[in-house]
Amino acid sequence: MQQLDARELSRQLHPHWEDTDHLLTLLAENAKNFPQQVAMRERDHGIWQEYTWQDYLDHVIGFAAGLEQLGVKENDIVLILGDNRPALYFAMLGIIALRAIPSPAYPDTTPEELSGQIERERIAFAVAEDQEQVDKLLHVVKIQGDQSGIRRIIYDDPRGLEQQNHPLTIAFKEVVANGQARLNAEPALFNDLINRPSIHDTAALLHSSGTTGVPKGIPLKHGHILYGARNAANAGYFSEGEVHMAYLPIAWVGDFIFSIGAALALRFVVNIPERQETSQHDLREIAPTLYFCSPRAWSNMLTRIQVGIDESPPFKQRMYHHFMNFALELERKRLNGKQPSFGQKLWYWVGEQLIYGPVKDHLGLSRVTKPYTAGEAIGEDVFLFFRALGLNLRQFYGQTENCALAAAQSADEVKLHTVGRPFPGVEIKINDDGEILMRGDNVFDGYYEKPEDTAETLRDGWMHTGDAGYLEEDGQLVVLGRVSExxxxxxxxxxxxxxxxxxxxxxxxxxxxxxxxxxxxxxxxxxxxxxxxxxxxxxxxxxxxxxxxxxxxxxxxxxxxxxxxxxxxxxxxxxxxxxxxxxxxxxxxxxxxxxxxxxxxxxxxxxxxxxxxxxxxxxxxxxxxxxxxxxxxxxxxxxxxxxxxxxxxxxxxx
CATH class of the missing domain: 3.30.300.30 (ANL, C-terminal domain)
Structure with missing residues (x-):
């Protein structure tokens, strides 16, 4: 009855959302219409393992059926712990099929932090990547003793775990196999699991950064996620069939939006590197069309290039600096509205063959048509460098509470100091205190069990972002920093x-x-x-x-x-x-x-x-x-x- 009431409340808040429009139906449609098309790839021991849309759906529904056998029910919160892995993405969608709620944590979260999350969210089931993460959870169980509510820990990588045979642990593959056996015995269950969720259900319980205390839980519904992704697509931010690399933490809202929400809605090919340490190497093999990283990561890339050039022969250094200085000056003029002459375009083409193209290929960015940055301000030198290489690097703005997708620079309106215009379907205004306010179907409906914080953030139909900023005359948003700071x-x-x-x-x-x-x-x-x-x-x-x-x-x-x-x-x-x-x-x-x-x-x-x-x-x-x-x-x-x-x-x- 409680879930029914929650759905009814959501229907009142979002009367135009259609119940059957959710992540599981999108996955099922992709499997039906493009069964043999590759949906996900993972590099494992140097070999790329591929999963078609049909494979994807089979793993998700098989896991859901097996997980329900273990005792997971509606509204249960299930912890997800580890780096990007197909099994963890399959697990999150399997949990969603049961109308339960995945709650991802950062892979470097300490046992003490996990203990607090498990207690606050009354977590009884967890899905972990490997032995390291399982050991953390078992340490939490030991710390909490009789108070521990953990009933099962499901692991993906069996190395070091198969021999332990701990009573709380079970392999992901075993859960899927048990689920498949159940599906064979109950033919109607497959479609039942696809159709159980609603667009009004919570699809993920994500968390605030927790700069001033314990992170707040941020429930995002199927509708928030899909409208966020579709708003971005309508603005040209995403296109159908993008090649995407999933390397950002699964606990970060951007990964859920890019690697699950937009990937299902627009049939992305999601590529997962072998390890975080090999992600830059794997990036070159993946050659994505869509690429996002933080200003800090873009800066690190530039540092690597500069280090490599400093160690190059003198002639190569001189050629690099000549063409890069030319391109940087050209980009500065372009951002100031001056178009290059025919001769400059011709010389830039020469630089593309000798310098710009090889550098992009070395970084794995040769096919990227949509490069983005967000999270904090980016340095002018870094921003200009990548744009001078021929990458149309743009900034966007968002928070977990609005699915990370609220505003972005368009391809032909790029300024260093702005984050662009609001996406279609998103309204932004500035109140008398200089705070950025926002509303739209991508904006969440309230914090997890925090009614006072919800009332403070959501007022009169507007989300108070906590960021200070202003709108320029042409409608572009400038973000100055946190109001509280x-x-x-x-x-x-x-x-x-x-x-x-x-x-x-x-x-x-x-x-x-x-x-x-x-x-x-x-x-x-x-x-x-x-x-x-x-x-x-x-x-x-x-x-x-x-x-x-x-x-x-x-x-x-x-x-x-x-x-x-x-x-x-x-x-x-x-x-x-x-x-x-x-x-x-x-x-x-x-x-x-x-x-x-x-x-x-x-x-x-x-x-x-x-x-x-x-x-x-x-x-x-x-x-x-x-x-x-x-x-x-x-x-x-x-x-x-x-x-x-x-x-x-x-x-x-x-």
Whole structure:
């Protein structure tokens, strides 16, 4: 009766949604109309394993039938834990067929974090990728003791698990086989499982980043997901039959939308790399047509290219720099509305044969027609570089609450500082406080068991995004940062830390930056260097080091980082310029609670963990001996001790 009431409420909220229009019916239609067409590929031990749409449907329904035999019922929440794997995608859709709810977690989630999620969501069943993830869950069971509600752990990769024969574990293949046997005995069950769900049912329980506390559950219904994907398709963001690589965490909303929602609605070919570590290598074999990655990942790609060029013969370096400088200047003029001449087009064609094309092929981006970035601001150098290569790189804007798809730049309207226009079917306006408000069928209906948070976020038919921004005269949206992060110095100078941090992180030498200055006389910053980029720079410049900690404290590295901060200071008004900085001897780490799994800063944790450093910065100290607490993925703890230098931005060592 409770589920019926929930459906009726959803029908009132979305009267034009059709009950039978959901993820399972789309999968069934694809299997019926394109049974032998490849739907998914996975690289396993160097060999690409293919699944047709019929294979896809058979695995999903077989798993659903077997899972129901194990005791999963409507509204049960089932944990999904691991990296991208076909079995985990099949499992999520099988869970949905039972009108139960998949709840994916990040693969590097610690046992303690899992314990909290399992308790909050009353999870009794889990699907795990491999032994590492199963061991975490069994550790949670051990921690919770008699209070543990876990009844079954289903695993995909059997290595190291088949011999254990733990009473709680069962192989994914066995569940599917049991389900297939049941389907053979009950012929009507196959269609029954396809038709059980409704567009008004929850298709996934995703989670907020949890920057200020425990992540909130965000239920997304079939309708939210499909309308989000279709709105994007209507705007030209997706096309039917895209070749897509599924490498982003399955717990992130973008992966669910790209790899399941849009993939089913538009028949994508979803390709899964062998491991996260091989994703860039596998990308070249996949040669996708659609590619999304964060500004940080685009920046890392550029760093790899620059490192490779620095190690090339002199002639190749000169040719590369000549053509790239030409292309960069051409792209700057193009973004300012100036079209290239015939001669420039001809010379660009030459560069395409010699430089641009080979670089794109090396990266695996030679077939990409839809490259995107989102999540934070992207550096001008990075943005211009990939566009100069001939990739029409564009920015988009979204959150988990609106299925990650709200606005994007069109192919012919690209600006560095905007995120584009709202998609068809999405309305955006700015309230009197400068907050971005949104409504549309892609916007969720409320948080999981959080009525107060729901009432705060959804008001008068509009979702309050929590982001500050404005609409330009031509309708393009500019996002400034989180409204909650607008703070003031002691002199009442208003600033948004993330705005300054993003601009510092435009430098590929800076991985993370935490701006300090709330209620203080001036701004300072804690820097986490990018080990790969700074390490390469150190090698090229004769700076010795044996570890991240040692490299971070090298005097020449301080000079390097000072130069990056000065570049940012030139863009800031004098009262908001950064005065002092320290290079931390470790990276901000999600296991230490300093950043979320999506690498957003948890400022309260940083303030607490590094209070002694912050006090030393503002007390004018030139160094501090500091022990940083460390939490390993196993849950064990330790410390990393180092003497840290604290320097003024305006001064330079002799």
């Amino acid at each position: 607008v703070v003031y110095t002691a002199q009442k100078e208003r600033f948004i830390p993330t705005y300054i941090e993003n601009r510092l992180q435009f430098s590929h030498y800076i991985k993370d930056a935490c701006i300090l200055g709330k209620d203080r006389d001036y701004l300072t910053v804690i820097i986490c260097i990018d080990f790969q980029a700074v390490g390469h720079w150190a090698t090229e410049n004769g700076v010795p080091y044996s570890s991240y900690a040692e490299l971070s404290q090298q005097p020449k590295v301080y000079d390097l980082i000072r130069e990056q901060i000065l570049k940012t200071n030139h863009m800031l008004p004098e009262p908001l310029q950064i005065r002092r900085f320290v290079n931390l001897h470790k990276e901000f780490d999600a296991n230490d609670g300093e950043v979320t799994r999506t690498r957003k800063l948890r400022r309260n944790v940083i303030d607490q963990n590094y209070k002694a450093i912050i006090d030393a910065i503002y007390n004018g100290h030139e160094s501090i001996e500091f022990e940083a607490p460390i939490v390993y993925e196993t849950g064990e703890t330790g410390v990393l001790k180092r003497t840290l230098q604290i320097q003024d931005v305006t001064s330079k060592r002799n």
